[in-house]
Amino acid sequence: MSEVRLMEDYFIDNPMYDQVIFRRRFRMQISLFRRIVDDVTANNEYFPQRSDATDRQSLSPLQKCTTAIRVLAYGASIVAVNEYLRMSGSIIKEVLVHFVDSVITCFGDEYLRKSNxxxxxxxxxxxxxxxxxxxxxxxxxxxxxxxxxxxxxxxxxxxxxx
Incomplete structure (x- = not known):
């Protein structure tokens, strides 16, 4: 349910919120957001969506990355994010740890280096x-x-x- 709402709000061909609002809310262009989601998902086994023993789907990479980026972009509390994406506080903390580690791994050498x-x-x-x-x-x-x-x-x- 929350993934469907997320897709309809930002990621389908004719979303509820346009790219200007996306940039304002996530502090980046949607193309950069998608690059981050793709790279983090490809390089960390925590992010791909899986089924559990009862065949229930886990959270999607898009949900996980959206959560982490919104918390980091706004400095928002976990409570502010979990209402929209319907994730527990403990899961959000787990997502943040994996997301930050993955961003450092994927982009550290290029973007998180000392200025020359x-x-x-x-x-x-x-x-x-x-x-x-x-x-x-x-x-x-x-x-x-x-x-x-x-x-x-x-x-x-x-x-x-x-």
Missing amino acids: EADLARLQYVGDQRGFLGMIGSIDYYIHWEWKKCPSAWTGQYDGRS
């Missing part, structure tokens, strides 16, 4: 063109801003380099 000189030069150029002079310094924590009127519940949470 060419990367920094490209980022500096793009930042300068968009009016963010010295952008690299802020990414590398060389520039610090004081947050006036910070909510008291967050006081000290974003101090220092960590």
Whole structure:
């Protein structure tokens, strides 16, 4: 049921929500999302859909990856995600662990590496063109801003380099 709703909302030919809303909700293009789902599914035996002893289907790779990406994209609580996809909190935690491990395995060498000189030069150029002079310094924590009127519940949470 939840997989059907997910498909109808985002992944069929004429979905309920268009690509603009998909990008807003998942923080990426649908083509990138599909690439991640395909690569993670191909490289981790946890993600392909299987049947259990009673011939009941497990969660689909799309459901698992959607859950993980929504939690990571929003910093959402497990409760916020489990209502839409109807997954238990323990399953969502399990999915997150497998998803993060798989993303590191599949994409770590290409995307999760330390920036080199060419990367920094490209980022500096793009930042300068968009009016963010010295952008690299802020990414590398060389520039610090004081947050006036910070909510008291967050006081000290974003101090220092960590």
